[in-house]
Amino acid sequence: MSFTHLHVSTAFSAHYGVSWPEELAQTAAADGATALACTDRDGLYGTIKHLKACMDAGIDPIIGVDLAVFDDDGDHRTQVAGRVVVLAHGNNNGAGYRALCRLISDAHARTSGKAGGAVPAAVTRSELASRTLDPKTLKPVLTVLIGPDSDVGRALGGRKYLRPRTLFKQWIDAMPAGTMVAEVVSHLSAPGEPLSTAHAVRMLKLALEYNIPAILSNAVRYCAQDGAATADVLDSARTLKSLPELSAEPLLQPTGQGWLKTPQQMLQLGKEIMNAAGQGKADLTKLLSNTEALANKCRIDPILDMGWKKPVVPEASIIGIDADPMVELTQRCEAGINRRFPGIKAEAEKQLRSRLEHELGIICRLRFASYFLTVAEVSRMILDMGVRVAARGSGASSLVNYLIDISQVDPIRHDLIFERFLSGRRSTLPDIDIDVESAERHNVYRKIFDRFGAERVTLMSMQNGYRARGAVRDAGMALGMPEQEVGEIAKQLWRFSARKFREALVEKPELRDFAGRVERGALEENQQLDLLVDLTERLDRLPRHISMHPCGVILGDATLLDRTPVQPSGLGLPMSQFDKHDMDPMGMLKLDVLGVRMQSAMAFAVREVIRLHPSKAEVVAAGKHPVEPGGNGPDYIAPDGRIDLNAVPFEDEPTYELIRSTHTLGCFQIESPGQRELIGKMAPREFNDLIIDISLFRPGPMKSDMVRPFLEHRHGFAPEIYPHADLKPVLQETHGVTVFHEQILRTFHVMTDCGLDRADEFRRALGDEVHEPGVEKYFRREAIKKYSPEVVDKVWGTLKAFGSFGFCKAHGAAFAVPTYQSAWLKAHHPEAFLAGLWEHDPGMYPKRLLVAEARRLGIPILPLDINRSQAEYRVEKIQHGPDQGKLGIRLSLTGIYGLSGAELKRIVAGQPYDSLADLRARARVSKPNIKRLAQLGAFDALHKDSGGKANRADLVHHLQALQSSPSKKAPDVIEGQLSFALGDVELRNLSPDLPEPTMVDNVRAELDLMAVDVSEHLMESHRPLLDKLGVTTANKLLGLRNGTEVLVAGVRIATQTPPMRGGRRVVFISIDDGTGCVDSVFFHEAQEESGPLLFGTRLLLIRGTTRRTGPKGISLSASKAWDLSRSEALPYAELLPAEVGLPDEYTHRGPLHGISRHLAITGLGS
């Protein structure tokens, strides 16, 4: 016999379902089922995965949803009466699927899209009823299952006779004929409890009484019994109550029987229900045949019902094209040739044209012309908004993309292969990713919605699954452990999968304390920590919620909302319930419109340059740009001073000098400690070097030791080796080392003559257990015809090892453009560039490090000033003092702790102020914030101008006193009456009582309120102690010999644990000491020595030996670390001569002391 489960939640029912679609489909198929439903709660979150899982398992998918229904008699916006399952009928050309999508969108239409919204996702009964019939044919296309969790089912649990009948009757009256069944479920709980057999019997009898078909289900939440405990923990996470609390209510599942039972077990269950109901065999047969009949009605044809893998793009008419899209595309490419390649002729033109014909031929065969025109339309629209835009990813491989302005990279110049992007052998839409200024991203989204119409556009979503920290928190809550205790444990979990928690306890030194507690707990019969580990592992990867994908926008034709349910995103715009994995299967066109902060920072910098230097001559002088004899400077600077970054040639020597200096903090892609090391070793000389550098700095190449041989060949330390002369043209640019996907494709093609399109398929199969053996067989068979067995062996070894993780050169080329541009700005206009970085914070480091970088570059940091600071960072020409004539960066009023956006706006609108009273009256800044501004020195200039004798401490004290006294309404300045400029009497009359605040006080206030140290570097005050201990500063390291033992000290700015060859974890910790960064590496031994200090500590003293990494690069191999803020624990005995006691400075408390507010200070959170 066969049984079809019609009510099954997958793991994609967040905080509810336990098992993945693949497990469920495989298990069902193994039990002999021919179909399986997926009915996730509130949406189709797991549906497409279910479709694929069923196709793989060889069974028919059935799709539906488990949905809440509003109480007809209650408040229609908030009160839910129960839940029902709704199944789509299949084999009706998608009519059922369409209705299901629309129904689910209805259910979400009123929700806010924000967490904890008051309105639940639910439908009214009339909405449900109206969707069950197809609007065209008026035939039923949905079936509603009234089960134990419906209002009827819940009423059946009580003792009332009439109530469930009234409710059931209401359903029958509301629903069109043939759209409703009763769902009979028993989880075999104790008699009288919900989901007991007696409960099932009542539902069965009700159905018989009203002549409504009854079906049997098991309301499945997990694939096997083992999942029941996970379901308990998920219930706890969903309701935010501990298991003991839930158990007392009682709100937990009454039993653990909601698993995917076998047909025999379901038959047995049916028998028990019929026995208890006093019904006979015929009734059991009827129950089971009803179930199978409904299952048959709901079998979905993935292709005909859901458009499986059939690409859909916007109608040509919507982008203003009446002609054949292919003709239009060809014409636009022609026009592009003249623009991109003016004056091209002869051999170059022939090559260009043949490449173009090749690409257009493939696009024509795939019928993707409209797709390219759509993307071009979006690109043009963004450019017209005046927003910086750049294509990223393999899209840069296409000449067509370059000619129609989607991409800025010339694929011919960089030798990029179209087949890596698109070929006749791929039927799915290719990915084109578009980077825009992050600050403009939401505006770009809105514009796309306007341009294409809300019926054709939706945002893509993403699934957020449990990772170790979240899992341990929720597991701890389930067990009722104190939040603080669990928080402490969570802090120590550093980037490993929750599934490997127990393994990590043994291995990771930072978990040593916790592992000890688990062990002692087990001995003392306190098993809570042991359970915590097990439950954390159970939660690993399970989806928690969906959210707006950071860049995905789905574009379709007018039927898009028939093919995906949508719900509001936090942004207010609708968001699909499908994620990136669902796009190809559903034939959806997804554009990645990614907000890139660096693009915003660069746009900001260009605006600052033109503001300060409003003419070409001034910009040329300020930026030291090259001027040819008799000329007036480069063409990429317009007469008004505007710099066209995209037109800056890639051959600027000062830019490469800056890059080679490794002072690349703030530069796109090359600022991380590892990248600075690599750049120091590689010493890039030209644009292609940047492409190679970016491509090498990936987990794969780093892990497989491709970098070292590459560098040795590059610097001529070792001769370049090619497996065969034929491969020299392919591998020459990387000195014989295979780095790029493009090289893998060409290697396949050269040696087997397979064509680049098939070569790309081979490349994709590399590293795939199933398909790789076939590729190997093919390669060996074909290559041996022309090459010796040794060559074939060697090349295959390379392909196999590097193929799966090499980097696409087109990606590297697209990335290298902003890398070059940012370095160019830093080299020529460092003040404007840093101001842009401070404003948009694009990098991996805390902002305070970029402030330190300005200090290192000798750029004055101008303090906060109530009359000069704006809502953004500004470059200012300094008028007085020792720095007169220099450019400095003025701190912005944004990002001050406590200061609201409204206050900020009022302050800026009302500038300048002549007194505190003036500020209070016009900007209405709260008392605590006035005090904060005073602490930060924002009134120092005003104070000085007033002629007062007191200092900042007196002022803060005065404001503090005012804060605690009751507020006195200041006399309003009457509109139109000019207040007489008296100067500030309040400031002038302050009495000087208190000592001037110390530098440490000031820096502490800055760190506390702004998370940056402005007045001086926060390490400065530690210097006397560090000098006594003999600590070396970062700027001195480069002068030391390789292998010198040193002590360094600083504030943590980055922590990384990249994957490493051999699998042993290596921890990179970078610190900043005010003279620069020290990048230190902790190998296994040093991790053991340092234990819990590895991840939790802000101020570090590190002992290690220098490792020279290149002409300009040096790092530290650490042997041990100490917490500098716990100065009593420092190793004075080891470091100081015996006769010298503790230095006086050892009790010194630095500016960070007592500040716990800002993780942003140290980059600990990342």
Add this chain to the structure above:
Amino acid sequence: MGLFSESVSVSCTDTGQPQEVQWKGTQYTVTNEPVRWYERRQWWLEESRAPLGHGAGLVDHEIWRVQLLPTAEPEPNRSITLDLVRHLGSGRWRLLRIHDAAPSRAVEPEEAA
């Protein structure tokens, strides 16, 4: 509850229903159709581990209410009703509750040595 006390020996039919029970030295026969259900356990108190793949029986256990007569002297006035629990992991049986004639007045058995 949760006082699993005496171990009892139970033999079952092919479909897993209890048929005969050996308790306090007496052999009993199940006389009526037994009733079965599952009850929750407070596994987070009772268990020290709950690893993935632990299997069945962590969250609930199987309970059978059986009406018994001594096999040797099947006299109606010697009828007793017992709730038996089968541990899903080990398959072992224990006595959970003894009912007298009126099943509503169940008594908890004493803790066994």
